[in-house]
Amino acid sequence: MIPHTHPRLGVNIDHVATIRNARGGDYPDPVKAAHMAAKTGADGITAHLREDRRHITDRDIERLGAEIDLPLNLEMAATEEMLRIALRAKPHAACIVPEKREERTTEGGLDVASQVDHLAPFVDALKSNGTRVSLFIEPAQNQLEAAVSLGVPVVELHTGAYADACNVGLQEKAMQILQSLQAGAAWGQNEGLEIHAGHGLTFDTVQPIARIPGVKELNIGHFLISEAIFCGLTDAISHMRKLIAEADGRSLS
Ligand code: PXP
Numbered sequence: 001m002i003p004h005t006h007p008r009l010g011v012n013i014d015h016v017a018t019i020r021n022a023r024g025g026d027y028p029d030p031v032k033a034a035h036m037a038a039k040t041g042a043d044g045i046t047a048h049l050r051e052d053r054r055h056i057t058d059r060d061i062e063r064l065g066a067e068i069d070l071p072l073n074l075e076m077a078a079t080e081e082m083l084r085i086a087l088r089a090k091p092h093a094a095c096i097v098p099e100k101r102e103e104r105t106t107e108g109g110l111d112v113a114s115q116v117d118h119l120a121p122f123v124d125a126l127k128s129n130g131t132r133v134s135l136f137i138e139p140a141q142n143q144l145e146a147a148v149s150l151g152v153p154v155v156e157l158h159t160g161a162y163a164d165a166c167n168v169g170l171q172e173k174a175m176q177i178l179q180s181l182q183a184g185a186a187w188g189q190n191e192g193l194e195i196h197a198g199h200g201l202t203f204d205t206v207q208p209i210a211r212i213p214g215v216k217e218l219n220i221g222h223f224l225i226s227e228a229i230f231c232g233l234t235d236a237i238s239h240m241r242k243l244i245a246e247a248d249g250r251s252l253s
Pocket of ligand 1: 106156197198199201219220221223
């Protein structure tokens with residue numbers, strides 16, 4: 001395998017399923033999107049099985065496991081139901097995320113600090129089953145410390161607030177959040193955590209995040225699927241990969 005000099009790209013295919021489910025039929029097929037992502041050089045596939053199954057379904061997860069060779073990163077809430085599914089599916093990675101039925105998307109990171117005792121058995125069960133566990137958190141010191149105390153190998157830093165600030169032109173706020181993401185990534189790495197990042201990233205906002213030293217993986221979905229409407233999924237993913245690769249001044253390897 002070619003060593004990565006830039007973050008891996010995990011393509012989140014949830015919103016292919018959102019469009020499919022709008023009509024309740026079989027298309028567009030998120031597994032077909034995963035095949036295309038694999039051909040286009042994605043490093044992994046990410047899918048969030050929500051409690052309300054608003055996009056990805058149990059069957060999608062089964063098919064992704066059976067048909068796709070890339071590592072699967074299953075995003076899941078810390079519930080008994082999701083744990084049972086994850087233990088059966090044995091994905092390469094599981095990212096524990098907060099989940100509220102009424103939210104439009106995952107708003108904010110998981111409050112690990114206030115629920116260490118609740119999360120510990122989930123982390124342990126997934127780890128013993130051979131799944132790499134990650135926690136989706138804000139880059140706050142107390143959350144990072146709680147993640148370290150739980151013994152997870154990975155944290156994914158929530159970039160949603162940074163992306164939102166960029167999108168509405170709040171440059172100063174975006175810079176402040178970027179600095180806290182940089183500081184969180186540095187602290188976490190120092191403590192032995194592998195750092196991933198994601199949420200809300202676009203062609204315009206990905207490079208400062210890709211450039212953060214030590215960020216090993218970016219998980220990107222909604223924008224790629226949206227952009228695919230105009231230029232196709234292959235072009236959207238290829239362009240994102242190129243931007244990630246070029247963020248540190250290198251070209252795509
Ligand atoms: N990372 C995590 C943990 C997420 O929950 C999501 C959204 O499902 C993403 C990354 C991707 O976010 P977006 O779809 O906004 O690119």
